[in-house]
Amino acid sequence: MSRLVIFILSVVGMAAGGATSAAEEPAKADTLEGIQFFENKVRPILVENCHKCHGDKKQGGTLRLDAKSAMLAGGESGPAIVPGKPEESLLIEAVNYKSLEMPPDRRLKPEQIATLTEWVKMGAPWPAGGEVALQPRKTALVVTDADRQHWSFQKIQRPQIPDGTGVPYYNAVDAFVAAALQGKGLAPSPEAQKRDLIRRVFFDLIGLPPTGDEIVAFTADSAPDAFERLVERLLASPRYGERWSRHWLDVVRFAQSNGLERDDEKPNAWRYRDYVIRALNRDKPYDQFLREQLAGDEITPLTDDAITATAYYRLGVWDDEPDDGKQAKADELDDIVSTTSTAMLGLTIGCARCHDHKFDPIAQEDYYSLTAFFQNIELYGKTPDIVAGGVQVNKEGAFRDLQSGGQTLAVAEKKDPPPKSRILVRGSALTPGKEVRPRFVEVLCSSKESMFPQLPEDEQRENASDKPNISSKGRRTVIANWIASSENPLTPRVIVNRLWSQHFARGIVPTPSDFGHTGQPPSHPELLDYLASELIRGNWELKRLHRLMLTSATYRQSSRVANEKAVTLDPDNTLLWRQNLRRLEAESIRDTILATSGSLNLQMGGRGIFPTIAPEVLSGQSRPGNGWENKTPLAEQSRRSVYIFAKRTLGVPLLESLDAASTDSSIARRNVTTVAPQALILLNSEFMERQSAAMADRVIREAGNDPASQITASYRLALGRSPTSAEMQVATAFLEREVARWQDTSKENLELAKTSNDKENSRILGWTTFGGTWSHREDGGVQVEPSPGAKIVQDDLKLADGTVEAQVLLMSGGGDAGLLLRVDNPTEGTDALTSYNVNLRKDSLRLGKHENSWRALTTVPLKVEENKWHELKVELEGGRLRIFMDGAKQPQIDFTDPQPLPVGKVGFRTYQVQAAVRNILVTQKNKVTRLEMKVDKSTPIVLEGPQQRALAALCKLVMNLNEFVYVD
């Protein structure tokens, strides 16, 4: 498929008239001595260090350093040298890393800098004749009328609706589509079967399947408006916002963590996700939705929603340990500008960061002028002690109190007057160039005047005598109003195309975030404009647009028709001669599995859930399990996928393998790949095992034990229909074979199957176990069976100094059981951890140290009664540990470790003994924390016997069918 690219050559003006002032100037310095100095000392430095980027091949910052005239003429930042005046020469400043920093990757040696300085001081001698008459390349992008003619930069015009007579016609959409088809001699396909239609619209609008009963009811509903009523019902469902928020969250690369090494949580980022869901469910006008995200903090009266929306600015990847602070800030701003322009305007303005856009008429100046609107935002991770406009700025960004209580992540404008905005030459923060002021993108403005908006600060500037009080407040309102304007040719087109591309599996513009020259042109330009004008006419309400698209005959077409002529003429189905079959998105597949098994939990909102991720996946982290909390009960893990905690360096494998969006940059369309690891996860993962068992259990409840009824029920639950006779035959035979095999299978194997399925091992919420079989006791304790080194470690609390108290019970086995203090890097294995261990055995109280090995530090012989709770208290202070047992006044152990372990977690470990622990209290700085050990009460379903096992296998197969993951 060839990408239709129109190259607009940026106008490269090689300035004519090469005569330069330098050549005319009598060069006093050009004595023989001077020339020799230049040739022997200066030129080698220039050749070695400068010419690669500032020579004949490349002219970084439009500067050349291979000719004196070029040096005098300078580049974007001005002349490079002022002969005789090193202190005024940019070159000397740059090599001293003062304003610019050159060469960027390596500073010159002091003696080299001295040489250059001396040379400038001498008047910059340069041999005559050897100079090529050259001028630095002056790049100036001039926006021409031809540029403005690009289709997406045109004003949106409401087109004439073509004559729709003689075509299947529900609304104007059909007339546009039919007209295009007729142009090729094609006709639309007939309406889809009702079952296909209801499944399609359910998945499209709410991302969940209809139940069998809903399908039956709809199929039986012969009223002419049956489909319209169905659409209304789904648009009104809270599930709608959950499904459609995901699309917007992809576009704004939403995540709840910063990425990179530490990948820490962005506190309260989830409020933004909930805001998006709420906004969509309430059908907040799209222009308002954008204004709130861009400048909600400047809207009066301030609402919680508006302030929460501005967390938009805080969603990106953030490096908490940048190599270069200045550049990191520029990168952060770039992330905001690039995301805003692709998400809202469908323009890749970010491409003009280092140079004028190569294909679109967008100058580097456009980029930096746009960036200037956001210039005075307090960047994420800044640590000033300012409180600007009621916004608290802390270590990790800005937070704001909500009227409804709690805090949200939000944007904050700096209180200081806005700094000058400058073009950064080649995108480098170290090479600031020309000053720019906030203005709009030129090619999108009809005149020069309309490019330059009145800024609130302009008025202040005119009136205020006290300049330092000028604030940049209101700048973002200006840009927000320009973007969210019905006059903006891009914004309305881009959003209606996003909706369309989800409903038809292909956009009218197939590149939904690129309406420029590198994108593809619209297949139905008039339809696009019609939809955009409908959006504006309808107060920017998105549900109205969904309604228009969904109730069209075009949407309702069958996807299953074979039309050889159409396949030949339009193999990609660009003209929509049929609906497109499409695979469900990752989240929908997971949610549908949960709905089918009966486990789906529809609780909405909040910080999110942490579905269990297999330890072998966590082992890929440098601190396995870090940032993935092990405390979501199974029942809550069955919530919709949109509520899964969005962590940048760790994804849920099921979703990742099915092409869930990357959270690092804006995603307009999901990839759809079909590869073997997807099959492995859908057949063999613990999640599927659990859901298959739950579904089998549900089938038995609904259909009893008759295999034929079970098969019918499985099909109805998973696919909303009964099996055909052929399917019944295949499934029946499968069940028979499967039952026979389970009966044949050795007892041992069945046993294995049972234990792995029943999980006698309790999950203790908020704790992670490493080896051993753990169960929860009625007395609130947690018990473990004898094993060679079973550990349980609390997930959150970190302890350096303080007091830890607990009760420990030795039962049988003769080994030891004890508290773990300052635990680091625990994994499965006898001594696989770093920690202190204060333990009891029948004959002693011991303090020891694990460093992936075990070393007893001190042992006190004493009798420890079995089957009796013993109280242990440990006071830690640096390397000193004082240990008191059973309420002793004096410590039984008082030991100082010369090489104390650093801060770490708290846990419990046993070695070859049945034992238990309870009532763990930690006191740090007078604050007492009780480490609760609550069991996950949501018990997974346990299957027994060959029939049930076989049925579960069938259930799993049904959820793996193509029909389960593809929508007609």
Added chain:
Amino acid sequence: MKSHPTTNPHSAIRNLQSSCPGSRRQFLWEMGAGFTGLALTGMLEQDGFFAKHAYGAEGKAAAGVGSAGYVNPLAPKLPHFAAKAKHVIFLFMYGGPSSMDTWDYKPELQKRDGQQVEIEIRRRSIQKQTLLASKRKFKQYGQSGLWGSDAFPHINEHLDKMCVLKSLYADTFAHGSAMIQMNSGRIIQGYPSMGSWLGYGLGSENRNLPGYVVMLDPRGGPISGAANWSSGFMPAAYQGTHLRSKGDPILDLSAKGGETREMQRDQIDTLAALNAEHMKDRPGYSELPARVATYELAFQLQSAAPEVLDLSQEDAKTIEMYGINEPKPNNHKLAQGPAHVGRQCLIARRLVERGVRFVQIYSGGGHQQENWDAHQGQEENLLIHAPEIDKPIAALMTDLAQRGLLEETLIVWGGEFGRQPVSQGTNGGRDHNPKGFLYWMAGGGVKGGISHGELDELGHEAQVDRHHIRDLHATILHLMGLDHTRLTYFYGGLNHKLTSVQEANVIQEVIA
């Protein structure tokens, strides 16, 4: 389109299975013909199917348009020009090994041990620090006379095969961004890693194994974990697969509930039969049979992956050579000895034998002395880590060379940056240094026994024939038959490259 078979196809499965080895495919072929006609039959012409779709990733998969055809993102593709190497084994020394204690002998540094110098320790932070000479003894080896420190007696024996690049530099002093840059060319998370680029550019030669395999250290993953082998904005099909030597080698490879292989076989066949019903009246959607095929591939993977890991097929001498049976040493609590990396290197050889494109082995995991991040003592760090890799990597070179595989396999050794020539802390540690560090390569079309580029005399900064790591990336792609300026992926309005927008050059001097 034929009608449904009236008999249960599964009785036929067993008969065919027992009769001849090729019967599985043949059965599916026949069943496909019976159930869905051409689509499935065509699909099951195994290699034919994938070859047909060899236009691959640049087409539909990238655009995500699925209406008119399935595209296998991993279909083999031709390189831009004749490749010197077919496989890469990237031995990633996570944490950043030093150059002056390994293969870059710096007599001036040795002489000036203990002297004070001004040195850039973090970006633009120039501090007065004390030079720390290497405690290692250096010697020249082989015909080439390349220098090697006594930390790696076994690898040094191969110096005549190795090309030591001594003048690399990168852009960041921090692990997080440096790891990401070494893997993806950018200091910002979200770009495809090198293995993804190779998978995208060349596809996979072995359908039954992943084309991009990552193996980790038992002490943990590297900083930022899976972000290091991410496919960024490319489809997930290009991301690295974490291959484990314990338990399930690939995530969810085997059934959890005690299902036998026979049961799984039956499940996949039954699934194909049921899917065939669905495909009947959905003409022209090649993604449907393609998805059925992935279940067959998954089943093959279940035997192919454990087979790669089954080292019982190797003779005792080989096992011995890689150091696989050596016990954990007791000279340091963190030391693992060579057994783990030995196993991984041998598995790497077995992977490339089977056509896997890119294998990355991480030596070192977790934090500080658990990996090559020698803040807390350079000597102690070498004591822990050098023996872990020395025998295994030497064995890998010997083994590949013996089998004639070294010519087509490029071995790359190095970390995310190097270390400073000055002392840190109380135990003779060394801090991060992205300004100058070494990598070495062997096999796969690079010259053996050469040294290229130089740091300054103290080993701090690349000085002669300096190469940004972009050049290293361009060189690796070049050796694999790809032109780094032409291997592009369109995303967000830009044709992205592994070497990003800045100029990069193949290091011609090292190419044989």
